[in-house]
Amino acid sequence: MYETLPELANVALQAEGASGPALDGAAAAGLAVGLAALGAGYAERGIGAAAVGALAEDDSLFVQGLILTVLPETLVILALVVVFILG
Numbered sequence: 001m002y003e004t005l006p007e008l009a010n011v012a013l014q015a016e017g018a019s020g021p022a023l024d025g026a027a028a029a030g031l032a033v034g035l036a037a038l039g040a041g042y043a044e045r046g047i048g049a050a051a052v053g054a055l056a057e058d059d060s061l062f063v064q065g066l067i068l069t070v071l072p073e074t075l076v077i078l079a080l081v082v083v084f085i086l087g
Contacts, residue, residue, distance in 0.1 A: 029083040036079035040072040047072065 023031065051065030 025086075029086070033076065033079045033083055037076045040076050043072040044069060 047068050051061075051069050054061045055065050
């Protein structure tokens with residue numbers, strides 16, 4: 001996955017022979033929200049497993065586990081808010 005990122009950046013920043021960006025505003029916004037959701041899912045993968053393990057050991061850690069599990073989702077919500085404000 002990481003080897004495709006420079007190619008994606010080249011496509012997003014400049015198309016061959018074009019003077020402007022290859023992506024219009026709506027496509028760039030969709031890409032931003034999609035990458036934010038991908039990052040939040042990647043972060044939640046480890047946080048969710050750790051929260052369930054901690055909850056199995058001690059029931060009093062439910063609130064802390066819930067907060068840490070929901071925290072990455074706020075990144076996607078903020079990305080959507082930015083899209084609606086700028087769009």
